[in-house]
Amino acid sequence: MTIGFVGAGTMAGAIVRGITGAGVVPGGDVLLYDVATDAARRLADDVGATVARSAEEVVRGSDVVVLAVKPQVLPAVLTDLAGAVTERRPVLVSIAAGITLAALEEHLGGADVPVVRVMPNVNAMIGAGMAAVSGNAAASAADVARVVEMFDAVGGTVEIAEKDFATYTAIAGSSPAFVFTFVDALARGAVRGGMPKALATRIAAQAVLGSARMVLERAEAGVSPADLVDMVCSPGGTTIAGIVEMEEAGFSPAVVRGVQAVIDRDRELGG
Ligand SMILES: NC(=O)C1=CN([C@@H]2O[C@H](COP(=O)(O)OP(=O)(O)OC[C@H]3O[C@@H](n4cnc5c(N)ncnc54)[C@H](O)[C@@H]3O)[C@@H](O)[C@H]2O)C=CC1
Numbered sequence: 001m002t003i004g005f006v007g008a009g010t011m012a013g014a015i016v017r018g019i020t021g022a023g024v025v026p027g028g029d030v031l032l033y034d035v036a037t038d039a040a041r042r043l044a045d046d047v048g049a050t051v052a053r054s055a056e057e058v059v060r061g062s063d064v065v066v067l068a069v070k071p072q073v074l075p076a077v078l079t080d081l082a083g084a085v086t087e088r089r090p091v092l093v094s095i096a097a098g099i100t101l102a103a104l105e106e107h108l109g110g111a112d113v114p115v116v117r118v119m120p121n122v123n124a125m126i127g128a129g130m131a132a133v134s135g136n137a138a139a140s141a142a143d144v145a146r147v148v149e150m151f152d153a154v155g156g157t158v159e160i161a162e163k164d165f166a167t168y169t170a171i172a173g174s175s176p177a178f179v180f181t182f183v184d185a186l187a188r189g190a191v192r193g194g195m196p197k198a199l200a201t202r203i204a205a206q207a208v209l210g211s212a213r214m215v216l217e218r219a220e221a222g223v224s225p226a227d228l229v230d231m232v233c234s235p236g237g238t239t240i241a242g243i244v245e246m247e248e249a250g251f252s253p254a255v256v257r258g259v260q261a262v263i264d265r266d267r268e269l270g271g
């Protein structure tokens with residue numbers, strides 16, 4: 001199986017390194033194209049992949065083609081590739097925020113080809129990603145399974161209904177940036193308390209990592225995140241003082257509003 005990438009930026013790099021590292025395909029079976037030829041060359045050199053001269057060459061030489069360009073340029077890229085896609089019929093994978101399966105099919109001129117929409121996240125870079133997948137009517141169960149295998153190699157996958165993609169993007173595609181912001185804010189609080197930033201960041205990140213594991217592991221016993229908050233808040237203690245202050249500053253509503261802003265922007269990008 002040859003896997004091609006159109007766009008060799010941040011996400012393509014994370015996925016290519018993950019799938020070649022996990023042995024889903026050897027580097028020699030990866031074909032890359034990017035308008036920024038240096039970006040494609042650097043990534044190809046890292047994993048032993050081949051640089052194609054055009055996006056069309058990627059399509060013509062690949063069984064699976066991952067479209068890893070920004071949503072704003074994807075329509076034009078797809079329109080240019082429609083002819084080659086119709087002839088070669090690879091499994092097309094789009095990781096672009098907002099662009100629906102119906103829009104992808106439309107940009108391909110209504111070609112009846114397998115298309116799988118995926119929303120990965122940046123944590124794929126260290127093999128700890130979380131990706132949602134949803135296939136169009138032309139994508140067989142085997143096509144979707146192939147794509148799931150690729151993204152499982154860089155973390156986990158979940159198959160969801162396409163109508164939930166915008167929401168998924170908020171809580172798993174974009175949310176790493178929210179969590180990084182939270183960790184940085186914790187560390188800044190510690191700096192204010194007199195601790196060096198680098199040490200504070202490491203401590204805060206470890207606490208967030210452990211807390212995420214607590215949520216996942218305790219959920220199996222029916223324990224909710226709110227129950228866990230109560231476990232930490234001693235009556236009259238330190239934590240409840242911090243929680244009250246954060247909630248008065250609008251912490252939970254701010255997060256809910258942030259999630260809604262991602263959902264709205266995702267729908268805008270989809271036109
Ligand atoms: N960065 C992230 O955390 C996530 C990004 N995504 C999606 O992944 C896609 C790619 O995002 P990033 O990798 O972050 O962007 P990026 O900017 O790092 O990479 C995009 C690459 O596409 C190349 N490119 C632009 N026009 C091109 C064309 N016509 N043909 C070939 N290559 C072209 C650029 O030179 C660049 O290297 C986006 O659609 C985004 O919505 C999805 C989930 C997470």
Ligand SMILES: O=C(O)[C@@H]1CCC=N1
Nearest residue numbers: 096097121169173174
């Ligand atoms: O910010 C974005 O649009 C992309 C999609 C999810 C994460 N990054």
